[in-house]
Amino acid sequence: MLLSKLCCERTKDAPGDAKILSHILLSRAGYIKQVANGIYSMTMPCEKMSQRIQNIIRDEMDKNDGQEVLFPVVMPREIWDLSGRYSSIGAEMVRFKDRSNRDMLLGMTHEEAAVHMANHTVSSYTQLPMMIYQIQTKFRDEARARGGLIRVREFTMKDAYSFHTTKEDMEEYYMKMHKAYQNIFRRIGLKRFIDVKSDSGMMGGSIAHEFMLLTEVGEDSIVLCNDCDYRANMEVATSIIEKPEFEDKQLELVDTGADKTIEEICNRFNVPASQTAKAVVFAVKGDQDQIVIAFVRGDLEVNEAKLKKALKLDVVAYDGGVSDVVACGNIGPIGLDSKIKVVYDKSLEGTKGMIVGANKPGYHYVGFNISRDVKDVTFDDISKVKAGDKCPICGGTLRIENGIEIGNIFQLGTKYTKSMGMTVTGPDGQLFNPIMGCYGIGVGRAIASIAQESNDKDGLILPISVAPWQVHMCILRQDDPVVAEKANALYNDLQSNGVDVLMDDRNCGAGIKFTDADLMGMPIRVVVSPKSLANDEVEITIRATKESFKVKYEDAISKIKSMISEMMEQYK
RNA sequence: UGGGGCGUAGUUCAGUUUGGCUAGAACGCUUGAUUUGGGAUCAAGAGGUCGCGGGUUCAAAUCCUGUCGCCCCAACCA
Numbered sequence: 001m002l003l004s005k006l007c008c009e010r011t012k013d014a015p016g017d018a019k020i021l022s023h024i025l026l027s028r029a030g031y032i033k034q035v036a037n038g039i040y041s042m043t044m045p046c047e048k049m050s051q052r053i054q055n056i057i058r059d060e061m062d063k064n065d066g067q068e069v070l071f072p073v074v075m076p077r078e079i080w081d082l083s084g085r086y087s088s089i090g091a092e093m094v095r096f097k098d099r100s101n102r103d104m105l106l107g108m109t110h111e112e113a114a115v116h117m118a119n120h121t122v123s124s125y126t127q128l129p130m131m132i133y134q135i136q137t138k139f140r141d142e143a144r145a146r147g148g149l150i151r152v153r154e155f156t157m158k159d160a161y162s163f164h165t166t167k168e169d170m171e172e173y174y175m176k177m178h179k180a181y182q183n184i185f186r187r188i189g190l191k192r193f194i195d196v197k198s199d200s201g202m203m204g205g206s207i208a209h210e211f212m213l214l215t216e217v218g219e220d221s222i223v224l225c226n227d228c229d230y231r232a233n234m235e236v237a238t239s240i241i242e243k244p245e246f247e248d249k250q251l252e253l254v255d256t257g258a259d260k261t262i263e264e265i266c267n268r269f270n271v272p273a274s275q276t277a278k279a280v281v282f283a284v285k286g287d288q289d290q291i292v293i294a295f296v297r298g299d300l301e302v303n304e305a306k307l308k309k310a311l312k313l314d315v316v317a318y319d320g321g322v323s324d325v326v327a328c329g330n331i332g333p334i335g336l337d338s339k340i341k342v343v344y345d346k347s348l349e350g351t352k353g354m355i356v357g358a359n360k361p362g363y364h365y366v367g368f369n370i371s372r373d374v375k376d377v378t379f380d381d382i383s384k385v386k387a388g389d390k391c392p393i394c395g396g397t398l399r400i401e402n403g404i405e406i407g408n409i410f411q412l413g414t415k416y417t418k419s420m421g422m423t424v425t426g427p428d429g430q431l432f433n434p435i436m437g438c439y440g441i442g443v444g445r446a447i448a449s450i451a452q453e454s455n456d457k458d459g460l461i462l463p464i465s466v467a468p469w470q471v472h473m474c475i476l477r478q479d480d481p482v483v484a485e486k487a488n489a490l491y492n493d494l495q496s497n498g499v500d501v502l503m504d505d506r507n508c509g510a511g512i513k514f515t516d517a518d519l520m521g522m523p524i525r526v527v528v529s530p531k532s533l534a535n536d537e538v539e540i541t542i543r544a545t546k547e548s549f550k551v552k553y554e555d556a557i558s559k560i561k562s563m564i565s566e567m568m569e570q571y572k
Numbered sequence: 573u574g575g576g577g578c579g580u581a582g583u584u585c586a587g588u589u590u591g592g593c594u595a596g597a598a599c600g601c602u603u604g605a606u607u608u609g610g611g612a613u614c615a616a617g618a619g620g621u622c623g624c625g626g627g628u629u630c631a632a633a634u635c636c637u638g639u640c641g642c643c644c645c646a647a648c649c650a
Contacts, residue, residue, distance in 0.1 A: 009582080009583085009600085011582095011583055011584085011599085011600080012583085012584085012599065012600090012611075013583060013584045013585090013599075014583095014584090015583080015584085016578090016583095016584065016585080016643085017578090017642065017643045017644085018643095019643085019644075034642090036641085036642090037641080037642065037643090085650090089650080090648090090649095092648090092649070092650090108650070109650045111650080138650095140649085140650085142648085142649065143573080143647080143648050143649070144644095144647095144648080144649090146643090146644085151649085159650095219649090316647085316648090317647075408650085410650085438650090440650080474609095476608070476609060477608065477609095479608090507608095508608085508611090508612095509607085509608055509609085509610085509611075509612060510608065510609040510610060510611095511608090511609080511610040511611045511612080512610085512611050512612095513609095513610090513611095514609080514610050514611085515610065515611050516611085518610090527609080529608095529609065530608095531609070532609095539609090
């Protein structure tokens with residue numbers, strides 16, 4: 001490809017609204033152009049990178065007997081009614097009517113389509129296990145897209161669906177896909193990625209893992225142990241809660257004046273926050289009258305994902321004032337309206353000598369003993385892990401990092417096969433619902449992740465496994481006919497030797513060419529100039545290290561080819 | 573869905589507070605000359621319904637109003 005003709009404009013300035021590095025660099029290099037909120041066009045270099053990533057994904061899927069298929073982008077309401085998700089998914093799913101007034105939708109995930117396909121093709125257990133996958137555009141009308149390609153509304157995704165006769169078979173396959181995912185992320189050149197246990201969310205099912213790129217700009221919080229390999233998404237992370245013992249005293253109602261916050265109470269009584277309990281008010285989603293109060297120890301926070309799981313209810317922050325609930329701010333466990341649903345965190349189990357609100361203006365209880373003072377309490381793990389907590393596996397110290405979700409795998413079970421009525425004849429001649437797994441990777445997000453992780457002050461540093469071109473040739477003194485001829489000959493020979501080359505054939509200064517080459521990030525730069533040609537040499541520079549050396553013109557092709565295969569080694 | 577910010581040339585922005593001459597700069601682009609190893613110099617040039625609609629005014633990029641779009645924070649997020 002000749003750079004002079006490439007539809008891809010590099011700029012010195014990033015768009016004013018680009019805030020994070022991957023967005024800035026991909027924009028400046030001309031790889032992406034925003035068309036609307038969360039909707040981007042990709043120029044040729046970006047699309048080539050996308051295709052290389054897709055081919056690596058394909059390779060790993062095919063190694064696991066995946067069958068590439070294509071589901072429709074537009075689906076009728078009916079198959080989504082079967083799974084119940086036509087109504088359970090909100091505004092994120094784009095719905096519309098076709099010309100004959102039928103309800104249609106844009107695919108945001110394809111479990112329904114996968115089950116529909118499998119249901120009409122598989123009738124015997126002898127056809128299982130089977131995995132089908134596609135690489136296709138999805139549309140999710142996100143409440144807020146952000147960060148360039150990090151979180152978009154329209155994106156290319158690989159989604160795979162496997163069908164099994166037994167749970168054991170599904171679990172075994174799940175582990176294979178887990179391994180395939182690690183291979184994919186390593187092969188596209190990501191370094192700081194990990195897998196974490198995650199919440200299965202609205203996908204349903206039991207076990208799920210997310211693959212995360214650790215980066216400060218990540219939207220997810222990940223809990224990691226410094227001493228063992230425990231790691232989990234904040235949504236499901238647990239820790240060993242240390243429980244300091246406080247003296248068991250008689251329950252006493254104390255006038256605490258205007259003091260309300262944990263901090264004020266701690267100061268008044270000179271006690272640690274862990275000797276208090278705090279109440280956080282929620283309401284059931286869609287019904288602000290149905291109030292839920294979560295009690296956690298004063299030094300902890302409520303983890304909403306865990307709370308929802310414990311309640312088996314979707315809750316949201318209560319938007320009314322606290323005084324609507326108990327007529328004052330001092331919410332406590334004693335004497336609450338029985339209509340209010342109450343959840344206690346495990347951190348409060350067995351506690352004595354605590355200070356809690358009294359549900360009475362200006363008063364708190366001191367000496368609260370939960371097993372003595374409250375009837376029929378059950379405890380759930382609903383608190384958030386904090387940095388410095390003890391690891392639930394080894395007792396080591398936990399830390400928290402941010403991450404971008406780059407892939408996820410779910411053990412779905414029979415959620416979709418059952419609801420959509422997919423049955424297969426088993427070995428015993430009886431019908432059963434196949435057990436499913438599903439596995440997703442966002443291709444655009446992978447590109448953003450590479451850009452986010454692999455760069456320096458001058459621009460992108462693309463791994464050779466995904467770089468749109470392996471070699472970026474710069475011709476200095478394009479106007480010199482000898483140089484131009486030699487450069488063109490090298491360009492053609494490299495291509496006929498199977499090397500992907502981008503050649504900067506513009507008649508402009510060296511600085512401009514080097515700056516653009518650095519920004520665009522191809523792994524190998526080859527400079528052809530009068531200076532080097534005077535010694536019958538060309539200059540080769542490695543983008544990642546800026547290491548530079550000269551080779552004889554006639555040796556250039558073999559040297560470059562051997563460099564490429566050497567560089568490719570680590571992405572095999 | 574709350575809160576905040578922004579919309580002026582291909583790009584990044586100034587100008588809006590306090591209405592007033594032909595709407596500006598830099599980068600990019602075109603032409604010519606001189607240049608040519610880390611974003612060159614000189615000269616000439618093209619490029620704008622100031623997001624869109626309505627209103628106030630002798631006069632609107634500027635004030636009022638409606639609307640659309642974009643960004644950030646929070647909530648949400650298979």
